Amino acid sequence: MFSSGIDAVVPMLCVTLAALAVMGAEAFRARGEQLPLGGLGVVGLVGAAISAVLLWNRNAVSFGVVVADNFGLFVTLVLLLVALLTIMFSSTVVRRDGLPAGEYYALVLFATAGMIMMATANDLLVVFIALEILSIAVYVLTGIRRDDSRAIEAAFKYFLLGAFSSAFFLYGIAFTYGLAGSTRLDRVGTYMAAQSMSGNPLILVALGLLLVGFAFKISAVPFHMWTPDAYEGAPAVVTGFMSTGVKAAAFAAFARVFLSVFEPFSGEWAPLVWLLAAATMILGTVVGVAQSNLKRMLAYSSIAHGGYLLVGLVAANQVGKAAILFYLLAYAVTNLAAFGVIALLGTREAANDELRDYAGLWHTRPALAALMTVCLLSLGGLPPTAGFIGKWYIFSAAVSAGYYGLAVIGVLTSVVSVFFYLRVVVMMYMTDRPAAIAPPPVSAVAMAALVASIAAIIALGILPTPVLDFAAQSIATIF
């Protein structure tokens, strides 16, 4: 257990080094010089991905608090993919909006490092540190357009509520430490297993506080209030990044803590998470219907998708655990691509993210409209897309665990969600453009990222077997 090797932290080390390199390069940059900072970041991400693949099946442990087991590595790879796509979309946006490139890329990479740490942490304090690393980077990214009052407001709101939730989380850690005498997950787990019959109310307090902390981060209802504002105010690329990356990392830690450490108390927390899941799915979709801003609409949609992930967590069986992993991947690629399209359609002057801005997009930018449609169909869970397989996997977990009610709520809310996804399609395809506004040109890198995401969405929808098996293997080693 006390392996002193640093193997397990190599992926996050690669990303951190890339972030430092970006900062250094920015500091020593001559005025007006253009540096390929995004490319530097990509090198770090690719290095991290290679090391993650090499670590596969080795269950490396570093310092006793970071474990690179297959579950963590799967999430790590998803997070690296998220970061890679984000950087590829950002190349256009950073130049267009005149964002500070050095800070921007460094923050994206630091946030990614924090997310990877969160996914592989084996100690509650490390989870907390990781949470803070990624959160602070994301707060700044949210407000990176300093001339935009909405962005500042969003960042501030996000920061205040984030700090609030961190306090809950920390309080939960304190209680856990007070009970178990350790913050290491394996030791806490041993303690909890021994105490499972004791009925100590303090355990429930610790459990509840941690639950609230996680629920904030995955924006589960009723802890979702910050989400729509933060997602609407941030630049679209950043919204894509945080709606997928932060959620994936938080879910990984959530699943790790609740499905292993607090597994003996699943009788206590499962009904609570059931309620959270149902409320999150219902509110996310129902309120999503009323939105006229695309970013805000997708913010509510991402809340709802958090609810579907919670269904996998409630089911808590083998299928459910693997389903969470698959869904995270499917959702990450789809949502990121959707926000990518939104980002690419904006200009420096106008964000163009109102629903009516998409009227007649089919005529002016047929390729982008088609790509957006595939994303929306995948978010809505229609075959043959990754989103359909993901939903099917989640709901089959619920059904096989006997949660028919949750499955029915899930499928019905996805019908409601299809309604608002279709509103975008109606705008793009069935409404005429009021005035011929020429959309901005799209860079080759961003277009390549989009096409690759769409290809992945369809490939996962038609031939999901390799990734499903991969996800099933990932959970086999830990839970």
Added chain:
Amino acid sequence: MLLTLSWLVPLLGALVLLCVGNRDGRRDALVRWLSLAVTLATFAVTLVIWARFDAASPEFQFVERHAWIPAFGIDYFIGIDGISLLLVVLTAFLSPIALLSSWGSIERKVKEFSIFMLALEAAMIGVFVSLDLFLFYVFWDAMLVPMYFLIGIWGYDQRIYAAVKFMLYTMAGSVLMLVAILGLAYLHSAATGTYSFDLLKLYTLDIAPQTQMWFFLAFTVAFAIKVPLFPFHTWLPDAHVQAPTAGSVILAGVLLKMGTYGLLRFSFPLFPEAAAYFAPGLALLAVIGIVYGALVAMVQPDMKKLVAYSSVSHLGFVVLGICAMNMQGVQGALYQMLAHGVSTGGLFLLVGMLSDRRHTRLISEFGGLKAVMPRLTAAFMIITLASIGLPGLNGFVGEFLIMLGAFRWDPRFVVVAGLGVILSAVYMLWMFQRVYYGPVTHEENAALPDLRPREWAAVVPLCAVAVVMGVFPTLFLKPMEASVNAVVQRVQVAQTLRAERP
């Protein structure tokens, strides 16, 4: 491989079309011919399948099975029997006709239109040939997307409302079916240790009566919305009226049959006990639909809406036949499905031709067309009589068999359903009279052109098939006999066996 080709050919055709550069519609002609060629090739494939089909065997034929998602026992598993064979042929037969009907009326974005039509055909054939429930559901849901675009982009004034309503209604029904499908797979895993979505294995599953009730309802609501069975029919008039002619032809000709096909393939054989329990209720809804559809059709000022409501009425007969669950009833239902596909598809086609010429579908805008366009009138007459169920044309055989089957089961339903037969003659002939007979009431109608060669090509096959189906019904009844018998036996045996259970 042959059966895979039947849905793969149109899909590949759609992908090829995707690659054809067609800026500003410069290559519309090429796109049109190419898509027509693809649908004709598909039709040829299905005819070859029919020719090689062994009518004596009740088993599934042309079976192909490959592992797809092995962890969940999901296979790419397809095959056809006498029930699906002719529905596949019908789909492939109507698709080129629908495309031909669009040549005059669809002028913008022809390439995209053709792509959606071909994708739709692929998904529809996929629905009929799937024997794996997961695969079936994939095709079933995938089919909604092209239809949604066809209605929403190329439809009439209220198209967006109609398209969204169509999509949401159908999806709302089908997602509950998804839960039931997952439940079935889970039951299979509980009984045998492995998940399976294989229809043939699930047929043998012994499901507790209480569970059967829920699952039967989940499946049947999905199918009832598609049929559409009263009171789930409200999406249909909107979708049919707003869809472009080609969309209406496919919608009425094929899509509605998926509902009744689903009842026959899934709801009844999978859950025979629940089916026995719910059959009288379903039949009641069916006969209400028969009379209600006919009465509402009678007062429609809009021809397309009239035909749409007549579908509600005709499909009620089909459901009634299936509920009877005896040889005559089910065979009649299946025959009526084919006949309705041909005659209602034909009616929408002809109404579409009138509406292309005059840009209105109101009956009151027409009158005395017989003198102006005698050929179109003749074709309309044939299809109208076929739809009413005149002996010697396709509609008669199905309706007669259904009545026979239903009479053996419960004569009360037949009494009411018989009313529907009379009413259908009333509303169809009354419309025919107002549109074609009498003096020419509107100036504009005096110079309307008669059928063009392209329209001949679409109308003649339909009329010919209507006559052939009326005169040589055995040609079509023979291949379905063994399979229908197998289904009826399966349901009845299961019902009697389980009735004896304590």
